[in-house]
Amino acid sequence: QAQLVESGGGLVQAGGSLRLSCAASGRTFSNYAVGWFRQAPGKEREFVATITQTGRTTYYADSVKGRFTISRANAKNTVYLQMNSLKPEDTAVYYCAAKLGITARQGGEYDSWGQGTQVTVSS
16 A cells, blocks of 8 residues: 655635645555545535546546646656635645546545645635
């Protein structure tokens, strides 16, 4: 399993931007598809975005499409989530997760998770 550490969260005003990073340990990071998920207080965890091992294919939740961009730098063992035009409803703890094989939107299919990073968007 990959060991994952998220960073880059914080407090930002509506309309602002943040870039989250997911750093992985191990030399086989390029074998993993990576997803970003989020969980707001009192709500279930939800899918945000995912990226294939090569980075050529990405998928997004409808709620973030056009505002968020997932990318990866395998040489740095890192996946990024660029978040623009942030809204108060984007406030949540954001988690990255990794899995072997094809990407997935279901969190249950991922077997490695980071500890999460808090994103708070003020109105």
